[in-house]
Amino acid sequence: LLDTGMLFPRESSSRELKELSGLWVFRADKSPNRNQGFERAWYKSRLAETGPVIDMPVPASYNDITQDSTLRDFIGWVWYEREVVVPARWITDEGTRVVLRVGSAHYNSVVWVNGEKVTEHAGGHLPFEAEIGSLMRKDPTRPCRITIAVNNTLTLETLPPGTIQHMNDPIKYPDGYFVQNIYFDFFNYAGIHRPVLLYTTPKVYVDDITVVTDFLDNTGFVRYQVSVKGAATATLKVTLMDKDGHCVASSNEASGVLKVVDVKLWWPYLMHENPGYLYSMESEVEVLDVYALPVGIRTVKVTNTQFLINNKPFYFHGVNKHEDSDIRGKGLDWPLIVKDFNLMKWLGANSFRTSHYPYAEEILQMCDRHGIVVIDECPGVGIKDIRSFGNASLAHHLDVMDELVRRDKNHPSVVMWSVANEPAAEMQPAALYFKTLITHTKALDPTRPVTFITDSNYARDKGAPYVDVICVNSYFSWYHDPGHLEVIPIQLNAQFENWYGKYQKPIIQSEYGADAVPGLHSDPPMMFTEEYQNAVLRSYHDIFDQKRKQYVIGELIWNFADFMTAQGITRVVGNKKGIFTRQRQPKAGAFILKERYWRLANETG
Ligand code: GCB
Numbered sequence: 028l029l030d031t032g033m034l035f036p037r038e039s040s041s042r043e044l045k046e047l048s049g050l051w052v053f054r055a056d057k058s059p060n061r062n063q064g065f066e067r068a069w070y071k072s073r074l075a076e077t078g079p080v081i082d083m084p085v086p087a088s089y090n091d092i093t094q095d096s097t098l099r100d101f102i103g104w105v106w107y108e109r110e111v112v113v114p115a116r117w118i119t120d121e122g123t124r125v126v127l128r129v130g131s132a133h134y135n136s137v138v139w140v141n142g143e144k145v146t147e148h149a150g151g152h153l154p155f156e157a158e159i160g161s162l163m164r165k166d167p168t169r170p171c172r173i174t175i176a177v178n179n180t181l182t183l184e185t186l187p188p189g190t191i192q193h194m195n196d197p198i199k200y201p202d203g204y205f206v207q208n209i210y211f212d213f214f215n216y217a218g219i220h221r222p223v224l225l226y227t228t229p230k231v232y233v234d235d236i237t238v239v240t241d242f243l244d245n246t247g248f249v250r251y252q253v254s255v256k257g258a259a260t261a262t263l264k265v266t267l268m269d270k271d272g273h274c275v276a277s278s279n280e281a282s283g284v285l286k287v288v289d290v291k292l293w294w295p296y297l298m299h300e301n302p303g304y305l306y307s308m309e310s311e312v313e314v315l316d317v318y319a320l321p322v323g324i325r326t327v328k329v330t331n332t333q334f335l336i337n338n339k340p341f342y343f344h345g346v347n348k349h350e351d352s353d354i355r356g357k358g359l360d361w362p363l364i365v366k367d368f369n370l371m372k373w374l375g376a377n378s379f380r381t382s383h384y385p386y387a388e389e390i391l392q393m394c395d396r397h398g399i400v401v402i403d404e405c406p407g408v409g410i411k412d413i414r415s416f417g418n419a420s421l422a423h424h425l426d427v428m429d430e431l432v433r434r435d436k437n438h439p440s441v442v443m444w445s446v447a448n449e450p451a452a453e454m455q456p457a458a459l460y461f462k463t464l465i466t467h468t469k470a471l472d473p474t475r476p477v478t479f480i481t482d483s484n485y486a487r488d489k490g491a492p493y494v495d496v497i498c499v500n501s502y503f504s505w506y507h508d509p510g511h512l513e514v515i516p517i518q519l520n521a522q523f524e525n526w527y528g529k530y531q532k533p534i535i536q537s538e539y540g541a542d543a544v545p546g547l548h549s550d551p552p553m554m555f556t557e558e559y560q561n562a563v564l565r566s567y568h569d570i571f572d573q574k575r576k577q578y579v580i581g582e583l584i585w586n587f588a589d590f591m592t593a594q595g596i597t598r599v600v601g602n603k604k605g606i607f608t609r610q611r612q613p614k615a616g617a618f619i620l621k622e623r624y625w626r627l628a629n630e631t632g
Pocket of ligand 1: 211212383448449482500538585602604
């Protein structure tokens with residue numbers, strides 16, 4: 028189990044922060060074995076001294092930044108470097124910890140500071156960090172050189188999994204040719220996707236905080252645990268403050284329960300006139316370290332027909348998203364984030380799923396503040412090969428859940444964990460795999476329901492017995508019976524009745540939709556036109572309306588916006604199932620959803 032916390036870096040009276048966003052020096056290692064950087068120890072000197080370099084923005088995927096298709100489609104190690112000068116007091120004060128934090132880098136990363144390795148990390152969507160102050164103090168006169176090597180190669184043991192296929196036929200392929208096979212439907216963007224930063228803490232510091240909230244009548248309860256590192260004993264003061272900065276509860280214990288009279292609950296934004304209410308829980312160690320955590324007080328429960336937030340039924344009317352946009356790929360981009368939130372509110376969407384990997388913490392913080400509900404999905408997408416159910420894969424999957432829950436456990440917006448998307452759940456090893464994975468996740472967080480998203484047959488799915496909510500994807504009249512809109516009512520009805528009949532658990536339609544190339548029209552509707560996408564949506568909605576008063580507790584459109592995929596014969600410059608284009612302009616389907624979601628908002632919240 029993980030032995031350190033991963034609190035989001037925040038400035039306070041005891042902590043400073045320095046963002047390293049901007050231009051970094053960059054080189055892809057295009058040597059035949061992709062390993063020259065390690066063989067020649069590129070981290071030992073400035074990258075520019077060992078070969079040609081280019082400018083690379085951070086955060087961003089590197090793939091779409093240049094005109095070079097070999098970089099867009101590159102597989103292997105790329106090298107980033109940046110020199111940074113830090114305030115002298117960070118170095119002279121031996122009592123300061125300087126932490127280097129990478130928000131995320133896809134997929135495997137190794138980090139050096141002034142030529143010395145400080146950490147490595149496997150996994151593309153979660154943060155990692157290392158204390159580097161002691162290293163910087165070895166030679167306080169020189170700037171600090173940070174080198175990060177990132178490798179996007181996916182194997183059967185990575186999440187998502189992939190395979191490297193060597194093409195040895197000399198008649199068809201050049202010498203040494205290989206390709207990356209993937210089993211998921213989005214472009215394998217790579218690079219440093221989220222901000223890299225340096226932050227300081229005192230030697231004695233708040234390392235982790237866990238809060239679990241509850242309420243009874245007008246009283247809120249914040250059960251908390253603060254872990255302090257760097258001292259055997261420390262005097263702690265925990266203060267919970269309301270939005271106006273008034274103290275509403277406090278304690279001097281490292282763990283306990285804070286009672287809040289006249290509690291203001293955290294509500295999703297369409298259920299309450301004052302949604303997304305956040306208290307601030309300030310943890311202060313001796314007078315040394317201060318960390319303020321936003322806290323929303325709310326409960327989540329699942330019955331066999333309902334999903335309850337604060338004991339009120341919640342109906343998910345929302346979207347599936349991707350972190351994806353032109354030029355930046357999967358790089359964190361504030362204008363895009365804020366635009367997407369504005370569009371979700373325009374639509375009346377009350378929720379989304381982080382398909383198919385954990386999104387940036389900055390996005391979850393927006394959800395907390397705006398009262399948007401999140402199904403938090405790990406990168407378990409494309410588990411299709413029987414070898415991906417092996418022990419090494421499972422061990423890594425458990426580790427990723429550890430890291431995900433550690434990072435996201437305190438977000439009130441996160442109401443459910445999704446451990447996978449469309450795995451081959453009918454395969455024999457899936458039963459033990461999902462039993463283990465879901466039991467583990469529930470042990471990490473007993474307060475939230477756990478699910479995975481299935482497209483398997485209800486009678487043969489071996490993971491479904493372990494989930495709290497059945498999440499089903501289906502593409503009737505698209506991948507099955509393409510062009511036959513008339514089959515949707517009968518097939519969708521059967522889908523719901525079969526799943527509910529077998530499991531008596533609430534059901535979310537976690538994906539449905541159709542590709543629409545913006546501007547393509549036909550009446551009567553034909554596949555790939557906006558009219559066809561409209562017709563699919565309308566037909567699904569009719570059945571949702573029949574079932575939502577029974578046990579269907581949500582509908583999430585696939586997808587919020589068009590997104591990039593690998594090239595292939597079914598994808599026309601990416602997946603076009605967005606109701607918005609990749610540039611976030613509405614297709615006709617967006618207006619159908621907008622009308623529907625606002626109607627649902629008025630009926631159900
Ligand atoms: C799915 C997948 C999603 C795809 C989508 C599609 O079932 O979960 O990742 O993009 O279908 O459009 O094929």
